Amino acid sequence: MWDERYSGAEFAFGTEPNDFLREEFTRIPAGGRVLCLAEGEGRNAVFLAEQGYQVTAMDLSEVGLRKAEQLAKDRGVTITTEVADLAEYEFGEDKWDAIVSIWAHVPKTIRQHIHAQIIPALKTNGVFILEAYTQQQLEMEAVGGPPASEKERFGSLATLQAELAELEQVVGVEKRRIVSEGKRHQGLSAVVQFIAKKIAKMQVGFY
Template sequence: MWDERYAGEDYLFGTEPNAFLKAQAHRLRPGQRALAVADGEGRNGVWMAEQGLDVVSMDSSAVGLAKARKLAAARGVELTFVQGDLESWAWEESAFDVVAVIFIQFAPPALRARCFEGFKRTLKPGGLLLMTGYGPKQLEYRTGGPSELEKLYTRELLEESFADMDILLLDEHESWMAEGTRHAGMSALIDLVARKRG
């Protein structure tokens, strides 16, 4: 599915980083090791590399990764690109200072729960989880994201799922998005910044 979606010349979600991720630049430090989860065509991983981070950009789509490599070359940065599926991804323990999770809401609840545990596992103590996604009201806007309610995030879901972390930011808001052709228009969003304890 994603190979087909990424097949065109254009970048489906644009080439600029997600607005939430960009707003967290003050939390990032050159030399930190970062994982960009399901990074697609690479816009977020490439941006983190531009901030001086050592980035692993993972995605299941070979087509998306090829476009990500092209974007990285155009921007003059180097990343490690890895093709992998969230179903079988091995979450290396305490491996990353930053895990960026930008709109990966295609996972059904059982897989999502395993991924959430994986994010926590792969962060180093003191590491940051930067995550954004759509809330339930997004079903009214229909400007991106899944059409199934069970795949959307709520404050309660995130508070419960990351109760063992220090939540630094948890913000529900409605904002205008202009990220390529797939994320365009007023959107119901929820942002999370959480730090792993220890």
């Protein structure tokens, strides 16, 4: 499906970065290593590379990542791409200064697989940045988000807080906002925005 969606000359979600990421990217340690999940045609990865980050864009679609590489070349930056399935992808340990998840709507089991890896994969002071549609999107007239038949793919703040409780929450909100990203994401939308940080464990001493 995604190869077909990305096969046209037009970028399905545009070439500009996600608004939330644009507003909040400075929370990522300067010059750090960033992993962009389900990055598609690369707009967010390329934006971060333009800000001086070392970016790896992973996605299931080889077609999408080829467009990401071309977009990076056109913008005069370099990104690393990895064709991979999130259901099997291994994040590594103590590797990333940020992990970015923008509209990565996956089934519950895959989501839990992802969330279980985020804490060990982040370096100390690394951040997880996410924006996703919530189930309230089904009540909106906007374009975007999973279909009603796949409700488990929607995000929620409660789920993020529960599954990533070991991280220090920096931003956590469910809200409605205008989204304008290519033809695939348009209109007043119901979203969850979440940023959390991995802090150093306190050293306990006995004196």
